[in-house]
Amino acid sequence: MIPAKRFVLDANVFIEASRRYYAFDLAPGFWQGLLRYAAMDRVVSIDRVRDELRRGNDDLAAWAERHESLFVTTDDPDVITAYGRIMNWAHGQHQFFASAKAKFAKDTDAWVVAYALGKDMIVVTHEQLHPDAKREVYIPNVCRAFSVSYMNTFDMLRELGFQFR
Secondary structure, eight states: OOOOOOEEEOHHHHHHHHHTTTOTTTOHHHHHHHHHHHHTTSEEEEHHHHHHHHTTOSHHHHHHHHTGGGEEOSOSHHHHHHHHHHHHHHHHOTTSOHHHHHHHHHSSHHHHHHHHHHHTOEEEOSOOOOTTOSSOOOHHHHHHHTTOOEEOHHHHHHHHTOOOO
16 A cells, blocks of 8 residues: 655745635635644644744734644654755755855755655645755755655645645
8 A cells, every 4th residue: 555645844835825825714724624634644844834933923823823733843863864964965065155055054944854854755835946046045956955755735735635615
């Protein structure tokens, strides 16, 4: 039997959804569905994304506060090891400016990819691959370097068989 695909969500998935196409008042089914798939261990995000969302001091911050179970800890040996590998890789890439590497080391992005790498999951992000990027280290670039699958929210919803009813 093929194991079900599991997804780890980047902060921009929540931010874009809440501010644009799946606003809480327009599409509550999206948010309920995330929680339903989280309960089935198919969808998670990480503690560092939760912390980022909470800093928003808005409806999304309140939602993240109410739904702690969706956000898993990055304090796990597999994740920490993967994070170290990712940081070593990023700092060894001459294409990125020092400022991009420093920003990447502070962001949650590396932790999202580390979680996916350490737990054999698929990253969900709205970032695009930029092979020639210099000013920023993009999640898809890191995923590509470590053979981690990634996709956007809409592709994840299709993979899950998600339907709004």
